[in-house]
Amino acid sequence: MMMISQGSVVQSRILLRVLKHGRLGERTDLHPPLPVKRLHTDPVVRRRGEPRRSHYISTPIFYVNASPHLGHVYSAVTADCLHRYKLLQGFDSKFSTGTDEHGLKIQQAASAAGKEPLSFCTEVSHRFRDTFRSCNIAYTDFIRTTEDRHRHAVEHFWTKLFDKGFIYEGIYEGWYSTPDESFLTPNQVTNGTDSMGREIKISTESGHKVEWMKEHNYLFRLSDFRTSLQEWLRSNPKAIQPKKFHHLVLQWLESELPDLSVSRQRSRLQWGIPVPGDPEQTIYVWLDALVNYLTVAGYPEKYSEWWNVVHHVVGKDILKFHAIYWPAFLLAAELPLPQAIYVHSHWTAQGKKMSKSLGNVVDPLESLKRFTMDGLRYFLLRQGVPDMDCDYDDDKVVKLCNSELADSLGGLLNRCTAPSLNPEQVYPLFCNISFPKVCGGRAVSEDYKLVEAVSRLPVLVKQNFDNLHMYKALEAISACVRLTNSFVQRHTPWKLDCTETEDKLWHDTILHVSMECLRIYGVLLQPVVPAIADKILSRLGVTSAERNWDNTHDFLSKFEGRHCPYEGRVLGPDTGVLYRRIERNIPKQNAEGGQKGKIKQVSP
Numbered sequence: 001m002m003m004i005s006q007g008s009v010v011q012s013r014i015l016l017r018v019l020k021h022g023r024l025g026e027r028t029d030l031h032p033p034l035p036v037k038r039l040h041t042d043p044v045v046r047r048r049g050e051p052r053r054s055h056y057i058s059t060p061i062f063y064v065n066a067s068p069h070l071g072h073v074y075s076a077v078t079a080d081c082l083h084r085y086k087l088l089q090g091f092d093s094k095f096s097t098g099t100d101e102h103g104l105k106i107q108q109a110a111s112a113a114g115k116e117p118l119s120f121c122t123e124v125s126h127r128f129r130d131t132f133r134s135c136n137i138a139y140t141d142f143i144r145t146t147e148d149r150h151r152h153a154v155e156h157f158w159t160k161l162f163d164k165g166f167i168y169e170g171i172y173e174g175w176y177s178t179p180d181e182s183f184l185t186p187n188q189v190t191n192g193t194d195s196m197g198r199e200i201k202i203s204t205e206s207g208h209k210v211e212w213m214k215e216h217n218y219l220f221r222l223s224d225f226r227t228s229l230q231e232w233l234r235s236n237p238k239a240i241q242p243k244k245f246h247h248l249v250l251q252w253l254e255s256e257l258p259d260l261s262v263s264r265q266r267s268r269l270q271w272g273i274p275v276p277g278d279p280e281q282t283i284y285v286w287l288d289a290l291v292n293y294l295t296v297a298g299y300p301e302k303y304s305e306w307w308n309v310v311h312h313v314v315g316k317d318i319l320k321f322h323a324i325y326w327p328a329f330l331l332a333a334e335l336p337l338p339q340a341i342y343v344h345s346h347w348t349a350q351g352k353k354m355s356k357s358l359g360n361v362v363d364p365l366e367s368l369k370r371f372t373m374d375g376l377r378y379f380l381l382r383q384g385v386p387d388m389d390c391d392y393d394d395d396k397v398v399k400l401c402n403s404e405l406a407d408s409l410g411g412l413l414n415r416c417t418a419p420s421l422n423p424e425q426v427y428p429l430f431c432n433i434s435f436p437k438v439c440g441g442r443a444v445s446e447d448y449k450l451v452e453a454v455s456r457l458p459v460l461v462k463q464n465f466d467n468l469h470m471y472k473a474l475e476a477i478s479a480c481v482r483l484t485n486s487f488v489q490r491h492t493p494w495k496l497d498c499t500e501t502e503d504k505l506w507h508d509t510i511l512h513v514s515m516e517c518l519r520i521y522g523v524l525l526q527p528v529v530p531a532i533a534d535k536i537l538s539r540l541g542v543t544s545a546e547r548n549w550d551n552t553h554d555f556l557s558k559f560e561g562r563h564c565p566y567e568g569r570v571l572g573p574d575t576g577v578l579y580r581r582i583e584r585n586i587p588k589q590n591a592e593g594g595q596k597g598k599i600k601q602v603s604p
């Protein structure tokens with residue numbers, strides 16, 4: 001249990017609570033648990049003519065104590081994929097990311113760099129912005145917590161919580177980790193050693209140093225919200241995804257929640273937003289940072305359009321802040337809770353979490369140079385499994401991109417569009433006699449299986465995108481690309497004699513079916529690899545108005561006896577390679593004997 005020894009007023013309040021209820025943490029006299037609505041509805045594709053529906057997705061805002069690394073890019077690419085997918089479905093989608101710029105860590109980092117905190121933050125914030133742009137992260141809002149609009153939102157939010165009696169003055173005494181900006185209970189702390197071999201206390205979870213802290217500040221009545229949080233999670237089984245994290249939070253909530261210190265003395269922390277009405281205190285960096293999601297929604301003036309549809313993407317390291325503190329703050333402010341919190345695990349380097357503090361990071365800008373923006377995005381989303389950590393290795397990226405993007409997908413596009421096989425450079429005609437609806441003609445049973453698999457693919461991909469299981473969606477697409485290549489290989493159109501009418505019809509039908517498959521892959525891949533998808537669709541002559549989710553419904557319409565708008569269309573002019581194979585690096589030994597060109601060791 002975290003120790004909270006509070007001022008006399010607070011102590012008497014707690015005593016009152018204990019006398020009334022016999023234990024701490026479930027007081028219902030002043031603030032009864034707030035009613036929690038069922039929040040989830042299954043997302044559906046917007047039908048033509050229906051009003052646009054809103055969707056709001058956020059990444060965490062990133063702490064600017066060092067430059068961005070691959071882990072940050074992973075959070076951003078995941079959210080970007082969902083944002084692009086929602087746009088394809090006809091949603092009005094907002095996508096926010098940004099930088100978290102207050103707190104002791106920044107104050108210390110700026111001072112170590114000999115810079116003013118704000119100019120230090122601006123420099124690093126721009127690095128995040130530039131890196132995200134280079135990775136084609138199509139955010140609609142980039143927020144910095146040092147902006148005036150944010151300060152206004154935080155001050156309003158704080159005042160609301162204070163006026164409602166959820167924030168009170170007291171003395172906080174307990175463990176604090178500055179690197180994590182986190183309060184810890186004694187059982188979250190263990191013994192460790194620092195770089196000089198001296199005994200120190202560290203956080204069991206992060207391994208970061210912790211210090212005993214005792215100071216007068218403001219506390220939030222987190223203990224009042226345990227029951228409401230449990231009720232929220234039990235009645236919304238998809239509130240936190242994947243399931244294992246939902247269960248984990250419920251498990252955390254089995255223990256009592258101590259009240260949370262939400263300010264620091266200004267004498268210790270100057271770099272932050274002052275507590276309204278008390279210039280001697282600075283608002284706790286996590287309360288400040290979490291409100292960014294509301295600021296972007298337009299809080300406090302006009303925010304409900306976006307706030308009712310907010311979804312967060314977060315790394316598992318910040319689950320407690322997003323799944324306990326944040327919903328409790330929102331309940332206290334009588335604001336709706338997020339629709340979903342999507343949690344992902346970590347990229348590790350040689351088994352250890354890739355992190356600024358450990359310095360074992362991959363520089364995304366270096367990776368982009370070698371693998372391209374889409375190569376890196378594809379790898380992260382195809383290999384990143386939200387439930388478990390994944391170990392990063394350059395060789396894995398090379399193998400995956402070469403086999404799935406260059407050989408399989410690129411090879412298929414090249415086969416269908418190469419002038420040797422497609423001298424007219426058009427989307428060829430489909431012949432129902434060669435490939436009838438019922439088995440016959442020249443098609444064989446495997447060909448019908450291909451058509452069935454690709455017809456089902458958009459539904460499968462949608463289900464997986466909706467749950468942020470990009471890797472499963474990409475696995476399904478990749479399997480269909482392989483089936484399509486086998487289809488072409490099985491029928492060897494290059495061996496057909498196109499001077500014979502029947503052969504020519506069959507030849508064109510093979511190419512038509514392959515191109516229709518490619519068109520579907522191109523549309524579905526847009527949220528993941530926008531540039532590659534654009535190349536495929538442009539080469540097939542598909543216009544930008546024909547690239548929406550709805551356009552996957554007309555797959556192989558000639559086979560179904562309907563008109564096909566693509567037939568006979570002239571192909572796009574770009575005959576370039578879809579994805580150039582990457583050369584494998586032969587590892588060189590560097591001075592320390594490690595391998596060059598892999599994980600960058602930087603001093604934290």
Ligand SMILES: Nc1ncnc2c1ncn2[C@@H]1O[C@H](COP(=O)(O)OP(=O)(O)OP(=O)(O)O)[C@@H](O)[C@H]1O
Pocket residue numbers: 060062063070071072074075179313314315316317318345346347348353354355356357358
């Ligand atoms: N290794 C990683 N794998 C996946 N995501 C990560 C990783 N590291 C950071 N992130 C993402 O970035 C968010 C913020 O991370 P943070 O700024 O604390 O980076 P960090 O490198 O872990 O820093 P520090 O070492 O200072 O704790 C995480 O919640 C997560 O969304």
